Amino acid sequence: MNKSILIIGACGQIGTELTLRLREIHGKKAVIASDISEGSKELMKSGPFEFVNAMDYNSILNVIEKYKINEVYLMAAMLSATGEKFPTKAWQLNMDSLFNVLNLAKEGIIHKLFWPSSIAVFGPTTPKENTPQKTVMEPTTVYGISKLAGERWCDYYFNKFGVDVRSIRYPGIVSWKANPGGGTTDYAVEIYHKALLDGKYTSFLANDTKLPMMYIDDAIEATINIMEAKSENVKIRSSYNLAAMSFTPKEIYEEIKKEIPVFKISYNSDFRQQIADSWPKSIDDSQAREDWNWQHTFDLEKMSKVMLKNLSIKYKLK
Numbered sequence: 001m002n003k004s005i006l007i008i009g010a011c012g013q014i015g016t017e018l019t020l021r022l023r024e025i026h027g028k029k030a031v032i033a034s035d036i037s038e039g040s041k042e043l044m045k046s047g048p049f050e051f052v053n054a055m056d057y058n059s060i061l062n063v064i065e066k067y068k069i070n071e072v073y074l075m076a077a078m079l080s081a082t083g084e085k086f087p088t089k090a091w092q093l094n095m096d097s098l099f100n101v102l103n104l105a106k107e108g109i110i111h112k113l114f115w116p117s118s119i120a121v122f123g124p125t126t127p128k129e130n131t132p133q134k135t136v137m138e139p140t141t142v143y144g145i146s147k148l149a150g151e152r153w154c155d156y157y158f159n160k161f162g163v164d165v166r167s168i169r170y171p172g173i174v175s176w177k178a179n180p181g182g183g184t185t186d187y188a189v190e191i192y193h194k195a196l197l198d199g200k201y202t203s204f205l206a207n208d209t210k211l212p213m214m215y216i217d218d219a220i221e222a223t224i225n226i227m228e229a230k231s232e233n234v235k236i237r238s239s240y241n242l243a244a245m246s247f248t249p250k251e252i253y254e255e256i257k258k259e260i261p262v263f264k265i266s267y268n269s270d271f272r273q274q275i276a277d278s279w280p281k282s283i284d285d286s287q288a289r290e291d292w293n294w295q296h297t298f299d300l301e302k303m304s305k306v307m308l309k310n311l312s313i314k315y316k317l318k
Contacts, residue, residue: 037051
Protein backbone atom coordinates (compact mmCIF):
# COMPACT_ATOMS: atom_id res chain seq x y z
CA MET A 1 0.00 0.00 0.00
CA ASN A 2 1.33 3.44 -0.94
CA LYS A 3 1.62 5.83 1.99
CA SER A 4 -0.75 8.76 2.06
CA ILE A 5 -0.07 10.86 5.13
CA LEU A 6 -2.08 13.65 6.77
CA ILE A 7 -0.43 15.96 9.30
CA ILE A 8 -2.95 17.85 11.44
CA GLY A 9 -1.37 20.90 13.04
CA ALA A 10 1.34 21.04 10.38
CA CYS A 11 2.14 24.71 10.94
CA GLY A 12 3.37 24.38 14.53
CA GLN A 13 6.93 24.06 15.77
CA ILE A 14 7.21 20.30 15.30
CA GLY A 15 4.56 19.96 12.59
CA THR A 16 6.40 22.30 10.22
CA GLU A 17 9.64 20.34 10.21
CA LEU A 18 7.92 16.96 10.37
CA THR A 19 6.00 17.83 7.21
CA LEU A 20 9.14 18.90 5.35
CA ARG A 21 11.05 15.79 6.43
CA LEU A 22 8.24 13.38 5.50
CA ARG A 23 7.97 15.05 2.09
CA GLU A 24 11.70 14.50 1.57
CA ILE A 25 11.20 10.80 2.31
CA HIS A 26 7.86 10.02 0.63
CA GLY A 27 7.44 12.81 -1.93
CA LYS A 28 5.42 15.99 -1.58
CA LYS A 29 2.18 14.58 -3.02
CA ALA A 30 2.11 11.78 -0.43
CA VAL A 31 2.13 14.16 2.57
CA ILE A 32 -0.83 16.49 3.11
CA ALA A 33 -0.24 19.38 5.50
CA SER A 34 -3.27 20.79 7.34
CA ASP A 35 -4.01 23.41 9.97
CA ILE A 36 -6.58 26.08 10.83
CA SER A 37 -4.36 28.77 9.28
CA GLU A 38 -1.50 28.90 6.78
CA GLY A 39 2.08 28.22 7.80
CA SER A 40 5.50 29.44 6.67
CA LYS A 41 6.27 30.12 3.01
CA GLU A 42 8.61 27.11 2.95
CA LEU A 43 5.88 24.82 4.24
CA MET A 44 3.18 26.17 1.95
CA LYS A 45 5.38 25.87 -1.15
CA SER A 46 6.56 22.35 -0.34
CA GLY A 47 3.33 20.46 -1.11
CA PRO A 48 -0.45 20.19 -0.69
CA PHE A 49 -2.17 22.12 2.12
CA GLU A 50 -5.73 21.90 3.42
CA PHE A 51 -7.55 23.95 6.06
CA VAL A 52 -8.63 21.53 8.80
CA ASN A 53 -10.15 22.12 12.21
CA ALA A 54 -8.78 19.35 14.44
CA MET A 55 -11.90 19.54 16.63
CA ASP A 56 -14.23 18.94 13.67
CA TYR A 57 -14.58 15.23 12.79
CA ASN A 58 -16.06 15.92 9.35
CA SER A 59 -13.35 18.45 8.53
CA ILE A 60 -10.75 15.72 9.06
CA LEU A 61 -12.82 13.02 7.35
CA ASN A 62 -13.29 15.12 4.19
CA VAL A 63 -9.53 15.51 3.71
CA ILE A 64 -8.91 11.83 4.47
CA GLU A 65 -11.43 10.79 1.80
CA LYS A 66 -10.18 13.36 -0.72
CA TYR A 67 -6.56 12.13 -0.54
CA LYS A 68 -7.19 8.49 0.48
CA ILE A 69 -5.18 9.02 3.67
CA ASN A 70 -3.98 5.93 5.58
CA GLU A 71 -1.65 7.51 8.20
CA VAL A 72 -2.30 10.52 10.44
CA TYR A 73 0.05 12.55 12.62
CA LEU A 74 -2.02 14.63 15.06
CA MET A 75 0.28 17.52 16.05
CA ALA A 76 -2.42 20.08 16.96
CA ALA A 77 -2.50 21.01 20.65
CA MET A 78 -2.64 23.91 23.08
CA LEU A 79 0.63 23.82 25.03
CA SER A 80 1.33 24.22 28.75
CA ALA A 81 1.71 27.97 29.29
CA THR A 82 -1.11 28.95 26.92
CA GLY A 83 -3.29 26.17 28.32
CA GLU A 84 -3.10 27.65 31.83
CA LYS A 85 -4.59 30.88 30.46
CA PHE A 86 -7.38 29.07 28.59
CA PRO A 87 -7.95 25.80 30.50
CA THR A 88 -11.33 24.86 29.03
CA LYS A 89 -10.22 25.57 25.47
CA ALA A 90 -7.01 23.60 26.03
CA TRP A 91 -8.90 20.57 27.34
CA GLN A 92 -11.42 20.67 24.50
CA LEU A 93 -8.84 21.05 21.74
CA ASN A 94 -6.43 18.46 23.11
CA MET A 95 -9.07 15.83 23.85
CA ASP A 96 -11.61 16.34 21.05
CA SER A 97 -8.91 16.24 18.38
CA LEU A 98 -7.54 12.98 19.79
CA PHE A 99 -10.97 11.32 19.95
CA ASN A 100 -11.62 12.32 16.34
CA VAL A 101 -8.57 10.51 15.01
CA LEU A 102 -8.86 7.55 17.39
CA ASN A 103 -12.42 6.99 16.19
CA LEU A 104 -11.38 7.31 12.54
CA ALA A 105 -8.80 4.58 13.20
CA LYS A 106 -11.32 2.46 15.15
CA GLU A 107 -13.65 2.61 12.15
CA GLY A 108 -10.84 1.43 9.85
CA ILE A 109 -10.79 4.70 7.89
CA ILE A 110 -7.10 5.22 8.74
CA HIS A 111 -4.61 2.47 9.56
CA LYS A 112 -1.89 4.10 11.66
CA LEU A 113 -1.84 7.08 13.99
CA PHE A 114 0.81 9.18 15.74
CA TRP A 115 -0.13 11.33 18.72
CA PRO A 116 2.46 13.19 20.82
CA SER A 117 2.48 13.19 24.58
CA SER A 118 4.83 15.23 26.78
CA ILE A 119 6.92 15.33 29.94
CA ALA A 120 4.00 17.45 31.21
CA VAL A 121 2.27 14.17 32.18
CA PHE A 122 4.62 14.07 35.17
CA GLY A 123 4.07 16.15 38.29
CA PRO A 124 5.61 17.26 41.60
CA THR A 125 5.39 13.75 43.08
CA THR A 126 7.24 12.15 40.16
CA PRO A 127 10.93 11.24 40.73
CA LYS A 128 12.87 14.19 39.28
CA GLU A 129 16.08 12.50 38.17
CA ASN A 130 16.10 9.75 35.56
CA THR A 131 12.31 9.66 35.59
CA PRO A 132 11.22 6.07 34.84
CA GLN A 133 8.90 4.99 32.03
CA LYS A 134 6.35 3.82 34.61
CA THR A 135 6.08 6.00 37.69
CA VAL A 136 3.81 8.30 39.69
CA MET A 137 2.03 10.70 37.32
CA GLU A 138 0.09 13.55 38.94
CA PRO A 139 0.27 16.49 36.51
CA THR A 140 -0.68 19.95 37.75
CA THR A 141 -1.34 21.69 34.40
CA VAL A 142 -4.32 21.37 32.08
CA TYR A 143 -1.90 20.43 29.30
CA GLY A 144 -0.39 17.66 31.41
CA ILE A 145 -3.78 16.40 32.55
CA SER A 146 -4.99 16.24 28.93
CA LYS A 147 -1.85 14.42 27.83
CA LEU A 148 -2.10 11.87 30.66
CA ALA A 149 -5.77 11.26 29.82
CA GLY A 150 -4.79 10.98 26.15
CA GLU A 151 -2.18 8.34 26.94
CA ARG A 152 -4.76 6.22 28.73
CA TRP A 153 -7.22 6.57 25.83
CA CYS A 154 -4.54 5.58 23.30
CA ASP A 155 -3.75 2.46 25.31
CA TYR A 156 -7.49 1.73 25.65
CA TYR A 157 -8.16 2.05 21.90
CA PHE A 158 -5.19 -0.23 21.14
CA ASN A 159 -6.29 -2.90 23.61
CA LYS A 160 -10.06 -2.73 22.93
CA PHE A 161 -10.15 -2.01 19.21
CA GLY A 162 -6.68 -2.83 17.88
CA VAL A 163 -5.98 0.79 16.87
CA ASP A 164 -2.34 1.12 15.76
CA VAL A 165 -1.56 4.29 17.71
CA ARG A 166 2.00 5.28 18.57
CA SER A 167 3.24 8.00 20.89
CA ILE A 168 6.29 9.57 22.50
CA ARG A 169 6.58 11.97 25.43
CA TYR A 170 8.40 14.94 23.98
CA PRO A 171 10.76 16.89 26.22
CA GLY A 172 11.27 20.59 25.48
CA ILE A 173 11.91 21.00 21.75
CA VAL A 174 14.41 23.54 20.39
CA SER A 175 14.16 24.64 16.75
CA TRP A 176 14.74 27.71 14.59
CA LYS A 177 12.30 27.44 11.64
CA ALA A 178 9.00 27.98 13.48
CA ASN A 179 8.31 30.41 16.32
CA PRO A 180 7.71 29.16 19.89
CA GLY A 181 4.18 27.90 20.46
CA GLY A 182 3.34 28.76 24.07
CA GLY A 183 5.28 26.12 25.99
CA THR A 184 7.13 26.37 29.30
CA THR A 185 10.40 25.27 27.67
CA ASP A 186 10.18 28.01 25.02
CA TYR A 187 12.86 30.05 26.79
CA ALA A 188 15.38 27.66 25.21
CA VAL A 189 14.23 28.83 21.77
CA GLU A 190 13.72 32.53 22.54
CA ILE A 191 17.17 32.86 24.07
CA TYR A 192 18.93 32.24 20.74
CA HIS A 193 16.80 34.84 18.93
CA LYS A 194 17.40 37.43 21.64
CA ALA A 195 21.14 36.68 21.81
CA LEU A 196 21.52 37.50 18.12
CA LEU A 197 19.03 40.38 17.85
CA ASP A 198 19.34 42.17 21.22
CA GLY A 199 22.50 40.81 22.85
CA LYS A 200 20.51 40.24 26.04
CA TYR A 201 17.70 38.05 27.35
CA THR A 202 15.45 37.94 30.40
CA SER A 203 14.65 34.33 31.27
CA PHE A 204 11.20 33.57 32.69
CA LEU A 205 12.75 30.57 34.47
CA ALA A 206 15.34 30.69 37.26
CA ASN A 207 19.00 30.16 36.38
CA ASP A 208 19.17 26.66 37.90
CA THR A 209 15.89 25.24 36.46
CA LYS A 210 17.01 22.01 34.84
CA LEU A 211 14.67 20.46 32.25
CA PRO A 212 14.86 17.68 29.63
CA MET A 213 15.40 19.12 26.14
CA MET A 214 15.88 17.93 22.57
CA TYR A 215 16.91 19.48 19.26
CA ILE A 216 14.18 19.35 16.62
CA ASP A 217 16.08 17.04 14.25
CA ASP A 218 16.21 14.34 16.93
CA ALA A 219 12.51 14.80 17.73
CA ILE A 220 11.58 14.43 14.05
CA GLU A 221 13.69 11.31 13.60
CA ALA A 222 12.21 9.74 16.74
CA THR A 223 8.68 10.48 15.50
CA ILE A 224 9.33 8.92 12.10
CA ASN A 225 11.27 5.99 13.59
CA ILE A 226 8.46 4.92 15.90
CA MET A 227 5.98 5.13 13.02
CA GLU A 228 8.26 3.02 10.81
CA ALA A 229 8.92 0.42 13.53
CA LYS A 230 7.33 -3.01 13.22
CA SER A 231 4.09 -3.16 15.19
CA GLU A 232 5.39 -5.93 17.45
CA ASN A 233 8.34 -3.74 18.48
CA VAL A 234 6.06 -0.96 19.72
CA LYS A 235 5.38 -2.51 23.10
CA ILE A 236 4.05 0.60 24.84
CA ARG A 237 0.83 2.05 23.43
CA SER A 238 0.33 4.81 25.98
CA SER A 239 3.53 6.79 25.27
CA TYR A 240 7.31 6.29 25.38
CA ASN A 241 9.73 8.35 27.44
CA LEU A 242 12.16 10.18 25.15
CA ALA A 243 15.34 12.03 26.09
CA ALA A 244 18.47 13.63 24.67
CA MET A 245 19.90 16.23 27.09
CA SER A 246 19.03 18.26 30.18
CA PHE A 247 20.26 21.77 30.95
CA THR A 248 19.47 24.98 32.84
CA PRO A 249 19.03 28.56 31.56
CA LYS A 250 22.47 29.34 32.98
CA GLU A 251 24.06 26.44 31.09
CA ILE A 252 22.49 27.38 27.75
CA TYR A 253 23.52 31.02 28.36
CA GLU A 254 27.12 29.96 28.94
CA GLU A 255 27.10 27.90 25.75
CA ILE A 256 25.78 30.83 23.69
CA LYS A 257 28.31 33.16 25.32
CA LYS A 258 31.13 31.09 23.82
CA GLU A 259 29.89 32.25 20.39
CA ILE A 260 28.60 35.72 21.44
CA PRO A 261 30.88 36.96 24.27
CA VAL A 262 28.90 40.19 24.84
CA PHE A 263 25.64 38.33 25.48
CA LYS A 264 23.96 39.14 28.82
CA ILE A 265 21.20 37.31 30.71
CA SER A 266 18.90 38.23 33.59
CA TYR A 267 16.22 36.24 35.38
CA ASN A 268 12.63 37.16 36.19
CA SER A 269 10.55 34.07 36.95
CA ASP A 270 6.84 34.15 36.13
CA PHE A 271 3.94 31.66 36.38
CA ARG A 272 5.85 29.24 34.15
CA GLN A 273 8.39 28.67 36.92
CA GLN A 274 5.82 26.70 38.94
CA ILE A 275 5.07 24.57 35.88
CA ALA A 276 8.75 23.87 35.26
CA ASP A 277 9.33 23.02 38.93
CA SER A 278 6.69 20.27 38.67
CA TRP A 279 8.48 18.54 35.78
CA PRO A 280 11.39 16.08 35.71
CA LYS A 281 15.01 17.18 35.43
CA SER A 282 16.11 14.14 33.42
CA ILE A 283 14.36 11.22 31.73
CA ASP A 284 15.07 7.48 31.50
CA ASP A 285 14.21 6.52 27.92
CA SER A 286 15.88 3.11 27.90
CA GLN A 287 12.64 1.41 26.81
CA ALA A 288 12.47 3.42 23.56
CA ARG A 289 16.15 2.71 22.90
CA GLU A 290 15.59 -1.00 23.48
CA ASP A 291 12.25 -1.47 21.66
CA TRP A 292 12.78 0.54 18.47
CA ASN A 293 16.47 1.54 18.59
CA TRP A 294 16.01 5.23 19.47
CA GLN A 295 19.26 7.23 19.52
CA HIS A 296 19.83 10.97 19.82
CA THR A 297 22.61 12.85 18.01
CA PHE A 298 22.52 16.43 19.39
CA ASP A 299 23.96 17.67 22.69
CA LEU A 300 23.86 21.27 23.97
CA GLU A 301 27.07 22.35 22.25
CA LYS A 302 26.15 20.93 18.84
CA MET A 303 22.60 22.27 19.07
CA SER A 304 23.74 25.78 20.01
CA LYS A 305 26.10 26.02 17.05
CA VAL A 306 23.39 24.91 14.62
CA MET A 307 20.79 27.26 16.13
CA LEU A 308 23.05 30.33 16.01
CA LYS A 309 24.26 29.54 12.50
CA ASN A 310 20.78 29.11 11.05
CA LEU A 311 19.22 32.04 12.88
CA SER A 312 22.09 34.28 11.74
CA ILE A 313 21.26 33.35 8.15
CA LYS A 314 17.52 33.79 8.78
CA TYR A 315 18.05 37.30 10.17
CA LYS A 316 20.64 38.09 7.48
CA LEU A 317 23.34 38.70 10.08
CA LYS A 318 25.85 36.70 8.03
